[in-house]
Amino acid sequence: xxxxxxxxxxxxxxxxxxxxxxxxxxxxxxxxxxxxxxxxxxxxxxxxxxxxxxxxxxxxxxxxxxxxxxxxxxxxxxxxxxxxxxxxxxxxxxxxxxxxxxxxxxxxxxxxxxxxxxxxxxxxxxxxxxxxxxxxxxxxxxxxxxxxxxxxxxxxxxxxxxxxxxxxxxxxxxxxxxxxxxxxxxxxxxxxxxxxxxxxxxxxxxxxxxxxxxxxxxxxxxxxxxxxxxxxxxxxxx
Numbered sequence: 001x002x003x004x005x006x007x008x009x010x011x012x013x014x015x016x017x018x019x020x021x022x023x024x025x026x027x028x029x030x031x032x033x034x035x036x037x038x039x040x041x042x043x044x045x046x047x048x049x050x051x052x053x054x055x056x057x058x059x060x061x062x063x064x065x066x067x068x069x070x071x072x073x074x075x076x077x078x079x080x081x082x083x084x085x086x087x088x089x090x091x092x093x094x095x096x097x098x099x100x101x102x103x104x105x106x107x108x109x110x111x112x113x114x115x116x117x118x119x120x121x122x123x124x125x126x127x128x129x130x131x132x133x134x135x136x137x138x139x140x141x142x143x144x145x146x147x148x149x150x151x152x153x154x155x156x157x158x159x160x161x162x163x164x165x166x167x168x169x170x171x172x173x174x175x176x177x178x179x180x181x182x183x184x185x186x187x188x189x190x191x192x193x194x195x196x197x198x199x200x201x202x203x204x205x206x207x208x209x210x211x212x213x214x215x216x217x218x219x220x221x222x223x224x225x226x227x228x229x230x231x232x233x234x235x236x237x238x
Contacts, residue, residue: 006158009166010150011064013157015041017095017174018067021181024094025087026069029076032083038070065150081196088189088196095178096125102171121171128175136183139227149228152235186210186217 019041026036035054040046042061049059076084100121107117148156153173160169182190191213198205205213 010154024090
């Protein structure tokens with residue numbers, strides 16, 4: 001029974017957090033005249049799709065481990081770099097704002113005045129950033145003790161629900177997604193922001209630079225995924 005609770009809780013938290021993340025990208029892109037061709041929750045095979053009047057296909061896919069929006073690449077590239085930076089930053093910004101709001105709500109529920117609860121919430125952000133960056137840094141030294149993969153995250157999700165700490169867990173989860181996406185790694189939002197800033201300062205990067213950067217980004221993300229599964233395996237086996 002715990003396994004079902006863990007999985008359902010994890011998928012539920014993930015889809016809400018990723019859905020809001022992608023909604024941030026979607027709304028700011030729309031503000032600059034770009035309508036997403038696809039807004040998808042999940043990856044892989046399309047289970048449900050419905051196209052609205054503006055041309056966006058709203059989809060639910062078989063693998064509920066993330067999401068994405070698909071924009072017209074040529075029109076996106078034609079936008080001023082500052083507009084592209086705003087689009088890429090919008091997703092992580094929503095995640096950070098959600099985390100602040102949820103912790104503030106929990107504080108108010110516990111009887112803390114609203115402004116004080118918000119102040120306490122803001123104090124959590126540097127700790128989350130430091131903890132996440134520390135965990136990533138430790139990976140390269142072979143220390144996986146501070147890393148959690150999907151299995152560990154699912155178990156933590158279930159524990160949070162059973163202990164009535166779902167709001168706090170969602171806040172931490174949302175902050176983690178926001179911070180991770182702001183890393184200056186190609187393919188992540190932070191990497192795209194760096195390239196847009198580069199274009200503003202020194203001109204558009206060459207196609208060769210972008211190609212090798214994409215390879216590096218895929219390698220880094222793949223490394224994190226493998227390390228996460230390895231950390232889960234070590235934790236369960238130990």
